[in-house]
Amino acid sequence: MSKPQLYLLKPGYGAGKDMFCPDCALMEGFFVYHPHLKAQVEFIYIDFDRPRAALVELLGVELQNSPALVFAEGDLPMGLACSEQTGRAYINDGKAICRWLGQQFHGMVPS
Template sequence: MSKDQLFLLKPGFEDPAQAGKFFVCPHCNAIEGLLASFPGLATQIEVQRLPFARPRSPIVEILGELHQSLPVLVFDQSGPVPEDAGVVNGRRFIDSSERILRYLAERYSFPYVHQ
């Protein structure tokens, strides 16, 4: 059985332009917080943490070079997909951290409060 694929930046990455400084992506970090709060979620979707450096080959292979900004959730092709999902190369995806969080809450039935 295929699963939705969630691509995040690895936390604590180094930007080559700013050697010696380590960063986190605030958009990816919000999703990391969700995964930490609901550990069973990571067993229901495939989570890949990619390095900061481009090209980010795993996502490029699916959505192409123009769509490698993270976070992004690529939908399993056999399951239902939200109407507002984008489509590239025949694959449906969402790339807004807010929308990814909302989708995961709706799909996997845990509370989500939008402020």
């Protein structure tokens, strides 16, 4: 089984290149608390601008939100959403990703 891929927006976007995604920062913070869990996912940093080609290819044009934890083709963890276009399982909410990772790998979860 392949590692799920975690898609995060690169910080430093917007007109002044001074913006960052709060949910992506939440993910970065989660891994500060759980450095041993970094090996459980593949980190992929993507640009803010849409279309976000990598996510469109994996999940479809309607599911370009980031952060997104995308599971390998055929890997369908119970209870997770699946893209109607591609059938890939995913989580695209920062707290939900933290919760899933914490539960799966016996780490802390957000309140």
